[in-house]
Amino acid sequence: MPKSKAREHLLQAAEVLFVQRGYEAVTVKDIAKAAGIHHASIYHHVPGGKADLFIEVMTRCFHRHQAGIQEAIDAAGDDLSAQLGGISSWLLSQPPVDLIRLNNSDLPSIETESARQIEYLAYMALLRPIETVLEKASARGEIEHPNLGIIAGAILSSIEALHGVSEAYVQESRQQMAEQLIEVFVRGISRA
Numbered sequence: 001m002p003k004s005k006a007r008e009h010l011l012q013a014a015e016v017l018f019v020q021r022g023y024e025a026v027t028v029k030d031i032a033k034a035a036g037i038h039h040a041s042i043y044h045h046v047p048g049g050k051a052d053l054f055i056e057v058m059t060r061c062f063h064r065h066q067a068g069i070q071e072a073i074d075a076a077g078d079d080l081s082a083q084l085g086g087i088s089s090w091l092l093s094q095p096p097v098d099l100i101r102l103n104n105s106d107l108p109s110i111e112t113e114s115a116r117q118i119e120y121l122a123y124m125a126l127l128r129p130i131e132t133v134l135e136k137a138s139a140r141g142e143i144e145h146p147n148l149g150i151i152a153g154a155i156l157s158s159i160e161a162l163h164g165v166s167e168a169y170v171q172e173s174r175q176q177m178a179e180q181l182i183e184v185f186v187r188g189i190s191r192a
Contacts, residue, residue, distance in 0.1 A: 007045045010035045015057040019095045023054050023106040054106070055114050059121060065094065066125035073133060080137040081179075081186055087130060088159045088178035096163035097126065099156075127152055143186065155185055 013034035017026045028050050032039035046053045072086030099122060107115035130152035137143045145151055158181045162174045170177075 022101050062121035062125035069129045083133045084182045091159045
């Protein structure tokens with residue numbers, strides 16, 4: 001489909017709604033209202049309707065995350081804490097992606113092959129870069145753990161969870177909170 005300002009506005013509005021509420025909770029009318037268009041106009045821009053719109057929006061979302069996270073990693077050099085800090089800065093600058101809802105509710109609602117592609121993109125955009133950073137730090141002898149994938153998932157989940165902390169309980173910035181979490185992951189909490 002050719003790019004237009006109207007189509008771009010539609011994609012942005014749909015992404016906000018899908019990321020906030022999930023596939024099942026968002027209707028075509030909700031998207032149209034958010035985009036400021038008649039709901040039938042959505043089919044002009046995305047003939048496949050809601051499912052195709054969701055797939056396109058989530059694909060764009062994960063490509064954007066992948067590029068932003070890689071840029072943050074590259075800017076940090078070989079310092080593990082700086083790399084994880086850059087990743088957390090990127091994640092906190094974006095709307096949170098609810099991977100649990102994505103896997104348990106959104107993806108089962110769309111065609112299986114498309115769901116697999118979105119799941120793979122989510123992994124490559126969000127989890128794999130953290131795993132790679134940890135693997136390289138392990139190869140440099142900075143850290144050691146038998147399952148860096150679990151640690152990467154814990155880091156991602158912890159940073160994304162900071163989006164949900166009520167403003168009433170944020171005594172410092174979310175980025176400062178993220179840096180403290182990173183310190184725990186990198187250095188641990190034991191006195192030894």
